[in-house]
Amino acid sequence: MxxxxxxxxxxxxxxxxxxxxxxxxxxxxxxxxxxxxxxxxxxxxxxxxxxxxxxxxxxxxxxxxxxxxxxxxxxxxxxxxxxxxxxxxxxxxxxxxxxxxxxxxxxxxxxxxxLGTDRAVDTASLVPEIRELETNIEKMRTRQKNLMEQEQEAQQAKNDLITNVSHDLRTPLTSILGYLSYIHDDRYRDEVELKYYTELVYEKAKHLHKLIDDLFSYTRLESPDYLLAQDRLDMIELLRQLVAEFDGLAREKGIEIVEAYKADNLLVSGDGNQIMRLFENLFSNALRYGEGEKSIELSARKEEDWAVIDVTNYGKEISALDLPHLFERFYKVDKNRTTTGTGLGLAIAKSIVERHGGLVMASSKNHRTTFTVKLPLINL
Structure with a gap:
C-alpha cells in the first residue's frame, strides 16, 4: 500500500x-x-x-x-x-x-x-513561500470576515429600512383612515367641518405620496443598475432656474433668496433632472428650517477642478452630534417631528452627488447652517 x-x-x-x-x-x-x-x-x-x-x-x-x-x-x-x-x-x-x-x-x-500576492517569490528556500502562503491565507480570512460583516450590515440596513418605511407609511395612513371614518360615518357637524377633514386627508395623502416618491428615488439611486444621463450642464443657469422656481414659495414665507455667483459658468456632466432634484431637496430643507434673518444665501464658485455651491439658511443651529448623521436615511434632527419631512431628502441628495463623483457636506455655527456641494467640472 x-x-x-x-x-x-x-x-x-x-x-x-x-x-x-x-x-x-x-x-x-x-x-x-x-x-x-x-x-x-x-x-x-x-x-x-x-x-x-x-x-x-x-x-x-x-x-x-x-x-x-x-x-x-x-x-x-x-x-x-x-x-x-x-x-x-x-x-x-x-x-x-x-x-x-x-x-x-x-x-x-x-x-x-x-490569493492576490504580487511580490516576488524567493525560490532559494521553501520557508519564505510558506510564510507568504500563511500571510495570504490570513488576508483571505480577513477579507472573508469583512465581507461577512458587510453582509450583516446590509441585512441590518435592510431590516431598518423596512421598519422605518413601515412606521413612516403607517403614520399618515392611520390619520387618513381616521379622518375618512369620520366622513364615512357622517360624524361631521357641517360642511365646514367636512371640508376641514377633507383638507387634512388631502395633506396626509400628499405627505404619503411624497414619502413613497422619495423612497422610490432613493432605492433607484442606490441600485448599481440605474444609469444616469450624461448631459452638459451649466450650474449657474440651473441654479437661476431653481431660484425662479422657489422664489414664489420663499416670498410667501417672507424669505428672500440672495444669489452670489463668482463665475460666469460652471460646466459639469450629469443628469439634469437628478441635479435639479438635489438642489430642490436642499432648498426645501432651507425653507423648512430657515428663520431668523429670513433669507437664504445661494453662492457658486470654482475651486480648482470643482464647482462648489453653498446653500445657507439662518436659524437654530444643528448640534455637532447630529451633523455626522444628517445624510442618513430617515434621520431627523428634531425627533418630535412626525408630520414634516420624510427623512429621505438629504439621503437622496447625498446619493445624487456621489453618483456624480462629487461630495456634499454640512456645517452649522453662529445660527448659520450651510450645505456645500462639490461637483467635478468638465475639462475643456
Missing part, C-alpha cells in the same frame, strides 16, 4: 519521460559509484598490508582459480546488482525529492498568485 502511494506521488510529481530519464541517469550514476568504490577498495587493499596479506592467504589456501570463481560467482554478481539497484534507488529518490520541492514551490506560487 505504501509503495503504491509512493508510486502515485512519483507520477504526480514527474512526467513519464522524466521518470525514465532519471531512472537511466540513476542507474548510470550507481554503476559509476559502485565501480569507484570497487577501485577504491582495490587501492586500499594494495596499500594496506593487512588486507593484502588476507587476500594472499585466501589465494594460497584455495588457489587463484577458486578465488576468481568466488569473485565471479552468481552470488557475488547478485550482490553487485543488488548494490547497484540500492544505489540507483537512493539516487532516484534524491532526484524525486528535488522535483517534489520544485513542484511544491510552483504550487505555492500559484496559490499565492491566486
Amino acid at each position: 505504501k509503495f503504491k502511494r509512493w508510486t502515485q506521488n512519483v507520477t504526480h510529481v514527474m512526467r513519464p519521460w522524466q521518470i525514465g530519464f532519471f531512472v537511466v541517469l540513476s542507474w548510470f550514476l550507481a554503476t559509476i559509484v559502485l565501480q569507484t568504490i570497487y577501485l577504491w577498495l582495490l587501492f586500499i587493499r594494495d596499500d594496506s598490508v593487512v588486507l593484502r596479506g588476507l587476500s594472499d592467504s585466501f589465494i594460497d589456501l584455495f588457489g587463484r582459480g577458486k578465488y576468481n570463481s568466488v569473485v565471479e560467482s552468481p552470488v557475488m554478481l547478485f550482490i553487485k546488482y543488488v548494490l547497484i539497484l540500492l544505489i540507483t534507488w537512493l539516487v532516484f529518490y534524491c532526484f524525486y525529492r528535488y522535483m517534489r520541492g520544485r513542484t511544491l514551490k510552483k504550487q505555492l506560487r500559484t496559490i499565492n498568485y491566486a
Whole structure:
C-alpha cells in the first residue's frame, strides 16, 4: 500500500519521460559509484598490508582459480546488482525529492498568485513561500470576515429600512383612515367641518405620496443598475432656474433668496433632472428650517477642478452630534417631528452627488447652517 502511494506521488510529481530519464541517469550514476568504490577498495587493499596479506592467504589456501570463481560467482554478481539497484534507488529518490520541492514551490506560487500576492517569490528556500502562503491565507480570512460583516450590515440596513418605511407609511395612513371614518360615518357637524377633514386627508395623502416618491428615488439611486444621463450642464443657469422656481414659495414665507455667483459658468456632466432634484431637496430643507434673518444665501464658485455651491439658511443651529448623521436615511434632527419631512431628502441628495463623483457636506455655527456641494467640472 505504501509503495503504491509512493508510486502515485512519483507520477504526480514527474512526467513519464522524466521518470525514465532519471531512472537511466540513476542507474548510470550507481554503476559509476559502485565501480569507484570497487577501485577504491582495490587501492586500499594494495596499500594496506593487512588486507593484502588476507587476500594472499585466501589465494594460497584455495588457489587463484577458486578465488576468481568466488569473485565471479552468481552470488557475488547478485550482490553487485543488488548494490547497484540500492544505489540507483537512493539516487532516484534524491532526484524525486528535488522535483517534489520544485513542484511544491510552483504550487505555492500559484496559490499565492491566486490569493492576490504580487511580490516576488524567493525560490532559494521553501520557508519564505510558506510564510507568504500563511500571510495570504490570513488576508483571505480577513477579507472573508469583512465581507461577512458587510453582509450583516446590509441585512441590518435592510431590516431598518423596512421598519422605518413601515412606521413612516403607517403614520399618515392611520390619520387618513381616521379622518375618512369620520366622513364615512357622517360624524361631521357641517360642511365646514367636512371640508376641514377633507383638507387634512388631502395633506396626509400628499405627505404619503411624497414619502413613497422619495423612497422610490432613493432605492433607484442606490441600485448599481440605474444609469444616469450624461448631459452638459451649466450650474449657474440651473441654479437661476431653481431660484425662479422657489422664489414664489420663499416670498410667501417672507424669505428672500440672495444669489452670489463668482463665475460666469460652471460646466459639469450629469443628469439634469437628478441635479435639479438635489438642489430642490436642499432648498426645501432651507425653507423648512430657515428663520431668523429670513433669507437664504445661494453662492457658486470654482475651486480648482470643482464647482462648489453653498446653500445657507439662518436659524437654530444643528448640534455637532447630529451633523455626522444628517445624510442618513430617515434621520431627523428634531425627533418630535412626525408630520414634516420624510427623512429621505438629504439621503437622496447625498446619493445624487456621489453618483456624480462629487461630495456634499454640512456645517452649522453662529445660527448659520450651510450645505456645500462639490461637483467635478468638465475639462475643456
